[in-house]
Amino acid sequence: MSDNLSLKAFVVLMKSTKSVQEKVKEDISAHGMRISDFTVLEALYHKGRQTIRQISEAVLINTGSITYVIDKLETKGLLERMNCKEDRRVVYIQITEEGKQLMDEIFPEHQQVIENIFSSITDDEKEMLVNVLKKVGQK
Template sequence: MSDNLSLKAFVVLLKASKSIEELIKKDISSHGMKSSDFAVIEAVYSKGKQTIRQISEAVLINTGSITYVIDKLENNGLVERINCKEDRRVVYIQITDKGKELMDEIFPKHQQVIESLFEGISAEEKEIVINVLKKVGKKGETIR
């Protein structure tokens, strides 16, 4: 019986993930951005300047692809590269004033879309979802 529940939980998780991903892509594209662009600019908007590696790990985009995304964002004046004074090999990515203005406008709207996904779900239920998904994710890392 638990095997059937595990399979059912897996299928429900995948379907929910796909549904949420489609909603988020639609929301982000309504602001004239691609998901990868939004993920990168949101990372530096929320956390401040970061290295390309830090951003890559945070947004789950490989470093080869992320350079292309950062180049586009930089060409649009939304982020800028800053060389590290202590280590010439390190380059930081920082949001520009133009990028901050854009995110100040669109991020609250994006956050509201996410909030609407969880309407009617109690704080306790959200905590349960968070904890269960963390356990599943950690288990997945050990099985590899």
């Protein structure tokens, strides 16, 4: 019986993940952005200056692909590279003022979309969901 329940939990998790991803993609696309562009900007917007490796780990995009995304965003003037004075091998990426203004404009709307997705569950249920998903992710 628990095997069937595990399978059911897996299917429900996958379907809900797909549904959430579609809503988020729709929201981000409405702002003329791709998910990868938005997630990189969002990481820099909230965490400040980061190395490419830190960004890659934060947004779960491999370092090869992240370089392409960073190049595109740099060309658009939304972020910039800065060499580390202490270690020439390290390059920091930071959001520009133009990138910050863009995120100031679109992030509150994005946050509202996320709030709407989770509006049917209580705060206690959200905390429980976070804890359960952490357990599943650590397995």
